Every structure is written in structure tokens, then in C-alpha cells.
Amino acid sequence: MSHRWLTDRLFPSFGAAGRMRRALAGGIALALLGAAACREGGERSETDTGGLTPPGWFSPGPPTLLQLGQNRFTAKEFGRYRDGISRLITDAGPLGDTENTIILNQFVENRLLLVAAREAGLAVSDADRKTARRMLGLDQEKDVALADDEILIQKFLQARFAGKVSVTDGEAEEYYNRHAGEYVSPTRYHVREILVDDPALARQIHGELQGGGILRFGRYASQFSKAPSAPAEGDLGYFEKGQLPAEFERIILALKPGRISDIIQTPYGYHIFCLVEIVRSHPQKFYEAKDRILESLRMDRERTLQAQLLAELSRQYPPRVFKKALDFQPDPNTLSQLIVLEATHEK
DSSP, rough: OOHHHHHHHOOOSSTTTHHHHHHHHTOOOHHHHHHHHHHHTTTOOOOOTTTTTTTOOOOOSOEEEEEEETTEEEEHHHHHHHHHHHHHHHTTTOOOOHHHHHHHHHHHHHHHHHHHHHHHHHHHOOOHHHHHHHTTOOOOOOGSSSOOOHHHHHHHHHHHHHHHHHHOOHHHHHHHHHHHGOEEEEOOEEEEEEEESSSHHHHHHHHHHTTTOOHHHHHHHHHHSSSSSSGGGEEEEEEEEESSSHHHHHHTTTTTTTEEEOEEEETTTEEEEEEEEEOEEEOOOHHHHHHHHHHHHHHHHHHHHHHHHHHHHHHHSSSEEGGGOSOOOOTTTOOOOOOOESOOOOO
């Protein structure tokens, strides 16, 4: 399992749009995958203070793993955080030192934001919890372990960055004019499908379409197809090469526009495809590249603001990680530069 794989798979928040995009969209959502994983990993005990150990108070339990100013977080909490992530990634192998270090980096960043949110005096209301449930599409509170810490972080980011990552169409067009050669639309294939269970019906429909009824493909799809595309007259949309199942792509890409495939039998039934048109590769106009450019520029601004915020918070609450509380050897090439490793932990 590679460093890049784990970063892309687990952590869309820092350096991508996950956490910030939802926060700035006007709602408080549980977009912090890593933080949510902490709750997945296990319930808090009656003596668990949510990781924020009051100054001067030392738990007789697990040793301190992370200290941010006067705020301490235990090895137990980091373990729960990591275990939750492991549960979310069912196809991942055992975590090595590099992967553990990536998770440690994210844990530190998350706790920095939590400390800052609490120091800012933010609180979670019932309305916040209802908003989070609504954005997740959940009707009952029992369907999700709503994490107040994560909602606090969302509110903090919303307050800090609202209005600072917007990109105008004019800025996007200026960027396009400087990088127009980078935006090329690949060849795309417009496909329709009919899927039925009965082979006799499939042969009847195929025969009528072959006999000159190609213009009736959409009506037949709406009337007979059991595929999810049936209400849209069998329209599957546009595909690039490599996006369709190989057994379908080989047949569809061999068709000429306006032609239909032979009947294809699969465990799902009997398929008939129609290649509606081929849109050849071409340099994209601004209107075609606009959304992609706006998203890219917003993400760039988010990354810059997030890096600046974390650097600011690490100066205010210097992250100290105690090596003896770790059960792995931190990878020096992966460890965040924000973190200072200490040889011994505090008890």
C-alpha cells in the first residue's frame, strides 16, 4: 500500500476539497473522514475527556502521545483513531511505518483544529447536529454517531475561511488563456442500452431495430428495459475509452454511430447497445473547461489557506509527539514538519 494511495484514499480534507468544501457550502457536515473514523473506532469511556486533558491533570491510564500547548492526547485516543480508519478501509493490508506516520500527521492536524475551535469558544447546538444529519441524508439520530468535535472543527473552518476561497469566472478565464493547451477533451462515446430478462423478447426487439427501427430505440428502452437508464430512454450518457466494462467496450467501440450491437448475454440479462454518436478529441473551449478550472483554483486556495492555518496553530500550540508512546517507528521522510518528536513521554 503506497503513501500516495493512503493519502488520496483517506484524507481528502487537507489538500483537497472534502472538509472545506462542505463547510463553506453553508452547512456543518461530517466531512472529516479521519475524525469520523475516530468515532467509528470505539466509544468513549466515562473518564474520556475527548482528548483534551485539562492543564495539571494527568490520567493514570495510557501515556500522553501528543501535547499541543497545555492540551494532551493519549496513545489510546490515537489508537482508536487509527483503528477506525482501518475499519473504513476494508481492502487495505497491514499498516507499515509510512502509513502509520501519515495517520499520525492527520491526527495531529485534526487535534490542532479541535483545540483552536474550543479555544475560540465555539459550541455545538442541536441545530448544528440536525444540519449535519440532514446533509448526510439521515433521518434518525441513531443512524449516525454525531461527533461534536468534528462539528466544532467545521464551524471553526467556516468562520476562518468563508469567502476567502471563491474564484470568479474572470479569474478562471484568465487562467485558461494562459494554459489553454492543457485542456483537451478526450474522445467520448454516447451510448444507449436496452436490458431485458427474456431472450425471446431481446431477439424480437433486436430484429425490429435491425429492420430499420433504430429511431425507436429510446421508446423501446422506456417500454421494455429493466435497466436504471430506462426512464431516460436507455441513455447511458458519454463514456471515454476505459470507462466501460471491457466486454461491453470492445463491442460498442467497434460500432459505427447510429448502429446497434448484437445481443449480449450476461448474468444480468440480455443487453442491446446503440452507439448514438462519437465526439472526437478536441481542444476544449473555455466553457467546457470552466468548471474544472474553477474547482482546481479553489482547491489551490484551500491548500494554501489550510497550510497557513496549520503553521499558525503549530506555533501557538507546538505539536510534541512522544516516541515511546508510539507502537511504530515514524518515517522521517513522511513525518510532518510541524511535529517535534520527543524521546520520552509525559506520565
